[in-house]
Amino acid sequence: MYIDRDDVVAILGGADAVSLLDRSTKGAESVAPKTNTTVLRPVDWVKPSVDRASRFERRLLFENFTIAGFTELRAELEDELRIAPTDTVRYQLATVLAQCMPTRLSLERANYLLGRATGPGSDLSNNLRDRAAEVHRSVRTMLAESKSGASGKLTQVNWGIYNRCPLVCVGCYNIFNSRTLPLRNAMMVAEKLVAAGVEELVISGGDPLEWDDILTFVDHAYHCGLRVAIDTVGYSLTAEMAEALRGKITYLGLPVDGSAQEVIAGFRKGKNDLFVRIRHALELCSEYEIAVKVNTTVTAGNIDDMEDVAQMLCQYGSIVSWSMFQWWDLRATPALTARMQIETTRFRERTQQLKRAYPQLGIWAQDVDRRARTHFFISANGEVYTFDSGALATIIIGYIGAQTVAELIASPALRKDSPKFTRSFPVSRRQQETLVG
Numbered sequence: 001m002y003i004d005r006d007d008v009v010a011i012l013g014g015a016d017a018v019s020l021l022d023r024s025t026k027g028a029e030s031v032a033p034k035t036n037t038t039v040l041r042p043v044d045w046v047k048p049s050v051d052r053a054s055r056f057e058r059r060l061l062f063e064n065f066t067i068a069g070f071t072e073l074r075a076e077l078e079d080e081l082r083i084a085p086t087d088t089v090r091y092q093l094a095t096v097l098a099q100c101m102p103t104r105l106s107l108e109r110a111n112y113l114l115g116r117a118t119g120p121g122s123d124l125s126n127n128l129r130d131r132a133a134e135v136h137r138s139v140r141t142m143l144a145e146s147k148s149g150a151s152g153k154l155t156q157v158n159w160g161i162y163n164r165c166p167l168v169c170v171g172c173y174n175i176f177n178s179r180t181l182p183l184r185n186a187m188m189v190a191e192k193l194v195a196a197g198v199e200e201l202v203i204s205g206g207d208p209l210e211w212d213d214i215l216t217f218v219d220h221a222y223h224c225g226l227r228v229a230i231d232t233v234g235y236s237l238t239a240e241m242a243e244a245l246r247g248k249i250t251y252l253g254l255p256v257d258g259s260a261q262e263v264i265a266g267f268r269k270g271k272n273d274l275f276v277r278i279r280h281a282l283e284l285c286s287e288y289e290i291a292v293k294v295n296t297t298v299t300a301g302n303i304d305d306m307e308d309v310a311q312m313l314c315q316y317g318s319i320v321s322w323s324m325f326q327w328w329d330l331r332a333t334p335a336l337t338a339r340m341q342i343e344t345t346r347f348r349e350r351t352q353q354l355k356r357a358y359p360q361l362g363i364w365a366q367d368v369d370r371r372a373r374t375h376f377f378i379s380a381n382g383e384v385y386t387f388d389s390g391a392l393a394t395i396i397i398g399y400i401g402a403q404t405v406a407e408l409i410a411s412p413a414l415r416k417d418s419p420k421f422t423r424s425f426p427v428s429r430r431q432q433e434t435l436v437g
């Protein structure tokens, strides 16, 4: 993630910023920055409450949130369970079993361990008992769902292909891995997806336009037969890039999280000229006839600004749809959740009103409950995730480099009614008439 020192000081203020910069610079030694800027990982900012003294809690740090990290932790917990079993160890092991490459068998075991851990005579604290109950709910749901038949062919894949970006967004749910797949491997994965019948690929990140190899990769994916879309903040979009992408991508996803810089800055920190740059990106898309899907993350800080956003979007002929996402508290601290989150009912009501008032914008509203465990998301390091709305938050399904797509989609963690099995990119009437020749 690129951000300069002044930006961080502006976001965090004084001493906190300096200590964060010092920490993050040390932690980022293995990641070569693209330009001469400091590499930051936003988890250090948004998740200060990770208890770094706890081996179990440390699994949530980006560098540990990998199959290798979980495998090591699991072995340690298995040993502990053998030598000195407690309900805390049972709860922790069950969480690990459910959060990394769960199978029916491992979920059955997690179910048993959680039953023991929360049953009569449990030695869990009230707080841990609540967490365990939440994990237990997810485990039981996954077990129940996994009894239903096969899910079918995966149609759409999301791929956070690059692990850096120019911003620090408040409570961004992306996991910024320290490793990314080299271009050659990424191209092979694209071929593997096509061979498995995948039709649509949404490339995101971090920010994909910051990746040096993005144009080569898009070209390859397009020629493999994938319909490609890119979700970006658009900060670095240039006329040359737009020219290279036109005709190869079905749409460019651009974020409009408010009708003015002050509103946007409630969620997206680090670049004071972001609003101007996004408007410039929208204009470039009109000029180069690239269809745009607007992405808005709806928070307590911008929900009242959505009418003004709608008015602004009506000015751009290139916009084919507007996705509105309820801000998701994945891995967020309680304080951050209190500041950012909006109630599902309020989100649904507001988006319904906007849909009625602006049918031409093709609004597609997605609340957290509907999105839970529907994603097939390839992370920058090739590990595949889905996202749960409960305590598990992110679940690692497997590794795209070593497993077939069929094996991965058979995971009990992925909901069998996921729209990823049927989804298709938005195509509005306006797009059909004006953009797709």
Ligand SMILES: C[S@@+](CC[C@H](N)C(=O)[O-])C[C@H]1O[C@@H](n2cnc3c(N)ncnc32)[C@H](O)[C@@H]1O
Binding pocket: 165, 169, 171, 172, 173, 174, 204, 205, 206, 207, 208, 231, 232, 233, 254, 255, 295, 296, 297, 325, 326, 327, 328, 329, 330
């Ligand atoms: C992870 S970003 C990657 C692409 C690009 N960097 C961007 O911001 O558009 C993809 C989308 O996720 C959204 N997003 C990030 N954190 C979120 C959260 N906690 N809840 C809901 N949406 C979120 C962003 O606003 C963006 O629309």
Ligand code: SF4
Binding pocket: 042, 164, 165, 166, 167, 168, 169, 172, 173, 174, 205, 206, 207, 233, 268
């Ligand atoms: S939402 Fe996008 S731009 Fe913001 S921190 Fe996350 S990946 Fe970066």
